[in-house]
Amino acid sequence: MFVFRYPVALFNELYYLVAGGTIWTDGRPPKMSVASSGTGTEPFSLDVFRADDLQGTPVVDGVLSEMTSVTADLHSAAAFGATLLGDGEENVGQFLYLEAMEYHMWNTYDVHFYASFALLSLFPELELSLQRDFATGNVAFARAAWPAVYLAMAYMDQFDRDRDGMIENEGRPDQTYDLWSVSGVSAYTGGIWVAALQAAAAMARIVGDGDAECCFRARYLRAKRVYDDELWNGTYFNYDNSGGKTSSSIQADQLAGQWYAHVCGLEPVVEEEKARSALGTVLDYNVMRVKGGTVGAVNGMRPDGTIDMSSTQSKEIWPGTTYAVAAAMIHEGMLEAAFRTAKGAHDASWSKDGFGYAFQTPEAWTAEGGYRGLHYMRPLSIWAMQWALSPPELHKDLGPVASPGVASVGQDKFEKVASMLRLREEEQHKGFLRALYHILRQVVLPA
Numbered sequence: 001m002f003v004f005r006y007p008v009a010l011f012n013e014l015y016y017l018v019a020g021g022t023i024w025t026d027g028r029p030p031k032m033s034v035a036s037s038g039t040g041t042e043p044f045s046l047d048v049f050r051a052d053d054l055q056g057t058p059v060v061d062g063v064l065s066e067m068t069s070v071t072a073d074l075h076s077a078a079a080f081g082a083t084l085l086g087d088g089e090e091n092v093g094q095f096l097y098l099e100a101m102e103y104h105m106w107n108t109y110d111v112h113f114y115a116s117f118a119l120l121s122l123f124p125e126l127e128l129s130l131q132r133d134f135a136t137g138n139v140a141f142a143r144a145a146w147p148a149v150y151l152a153m154a155y156m157d158q159f160d161r162d163r164d165g166m167i168e169n170e171g172r173p174d175q176t177y178d179l180w181s182v183s184g185v186s187a188y189t190g191g192i193w194v195a196a197l198q199a200a201a202a203m204a205r206i207v208g209d210g211d212a213e214c215c216f217r218a219r220y221l222r223a224k225r226v227y228d229d230e231l232w233n234g235t236y237f238n239y240d241n242s243g244g245k246t247s248s249s250i251q252a253d254q255l256a257g258q259w260y261a262h263v264c265g266l267e268p269v270v271e272e273e274k275a276r277s278a279l280g281t282v283l284d285y286n287v288m289r290v291k292g293g294t295v296g297a298v299n300g301m302r303p304d305g306t307i308d309m310s311s312t313q314s315k316e317i318w319p320g321t322t323y324a325v326a327a328a329m330i331h332e333g334m335l336e337a338a339f340r341t342a343k344g345a346h347d348a349s350w351s352k353d354g355f356g357y358a359f360q361t362p363e364a365w366t367a368e369g370g371y372r373g374l375h376y377m378r379p380l381s382i383w384a385m386q387w388a389l390s391p392p393e394l395h396k397d398l399g400p401v402a403s404p405g406v407a408s409v410g411q412d413k414f415e416k417v418a419s420m421l422r423l424r425e426e427e428q429h430k431g432f433l434r435a436l437y438h439i440l441r442q443v444v445l446p447a
Helices: 009-013 063-071 109-122 124-134 139-159 187-207 210-231 256-263 272-288 319-331 335-350 378-389 404-421 425-444
Strands: 022-025 094-097
Touching: 094 124, 109 124, 109 319, 109 378, 124 139, 139 187, 139 404, 187 210, 187 256, 210 404, 256 319, 256 378, 272 319, 272 335, 319 335, 319 378, 335 378
Parallel strands: none
Antiparallel strands: 022 094
8 A cells, every 4th residue: 555645735635546455466477367267257359350360351451460469379368468568668567456445346447547647647657557458658559559449449330320420328327427327429428439539540640550540530520520519508518419308417527538638638529618618517517506516526417406316326426527527627727617626525525524535535425425435446536637737748749640542441441340340239238238237236235
């Protein structure tokens, strides 16, 4: 357990690097893989893409074959990261940290999305090590991770059901915040998708893949238009475009994609005036209309000023999300709004009149102080505020822009890979039932 103190009082939220436990390895393959451990759980595998399957398919451009050649040498997926080390790069080992004392999951990637700023600011080599393990800062890392990024984007393409460039949600659990379901185009996942497409285009440019750059750039521009057209209501971005009873809810985290685009030095997902209007609405409704702004940002509010009670997650305050929203406000030049937003989460946890969480800050609390998930990972996102206040100089030497003339070639290649990764209908159904089972098990039989 590590303890750090930051000189600015608000930032003492980083009470320790690891929420309850840390596991280190030397980066070498484990003696037994998940698949052979007798658990019956099969890891994601590219075994279906054997070299002989790829013969005669040059349109794939080596993406799948490169991934297959890498994974063929591994004893398990757990040791994948070390294989991406370039010449002269130090193997600092592999690293796991716990999501929460009550939720025994490690390096939970959707939560690390928020918490990563702590590692990135304090121990960047550990952050790179963790990211290598998922390949799904530097140019060498970009080249090593590019095939996995390409595959991840191609896999996600199947969820663009109407082929307009934007992925759609399906009303299933855990597509945004656990049980807070969403249908159609949504502010949260839609914005992240737009940012991801733009990031993929930038990454393709860094690694010199002009075909992919044009492909992702074109998809980014299409998705960006859909996002704005389908969700902007003149004041903020609707929760989703399904027309359901919570579609018009005000989500505190509605601009997560915009926030990450700023973090990465990319173009904004939405126009500045719209971003400032949306975040101003969040400050007004999600922060100030609940206990006078003393508890942080409620995840969901209704336009009539009441809390969205449609799910456990919509009515909760997540301190990690609150700090992320504050960081997004800083990126938009809304400094006073940012610290007013963050102060509620800080005071609720740390002040003598707060809830008394202090060094065990949970994932969530209600306006009355009921909590869930002590010692949680996500509140490390307070370091995203420091990142926004003192942004580092980002890599800008992206090389020449690819010619638009190769866009059709890149699209053909992408569609070929995406079709090979598309799930069959029966597998999609099983995946939904499996997700529902795990969520219900967590509710009924918490760890």
